[in-house]
Amino acid sequence: MAKKSKIPEGKIKCPECGLLIEEGLTFCPECGNRIPPWAQFNPNS
Numbered sequence: 001m002a003k004k005s006k007i008p009e010g011k012i013k014c015p016e017c018g019l020l021i022e023e024g025l026t027f028c029p030e031c032g033n034r035i036p037p038w039a040q041f042n043p044n045s
């Protein structure tokens with residue numbers, strides 16, 4: 001099955017809660033954490 005670390009294209013993972021959110025968002029809609037610049041790109045793409 002899919003690897004656990006795989007992130008869908010166009011998504012980024014919130015470093016705080018781990019929720020997959022839309023790439024380019026500044027804040028996580030789940031926990032309100034500010035997404036740092038290093039998380040603004042998808043390392044799998």
Ligand SMILES: [Zn+2]
Pocket residue numbers: 014015016017018019028029030031032033
């Ligand atoms: Zn979050």
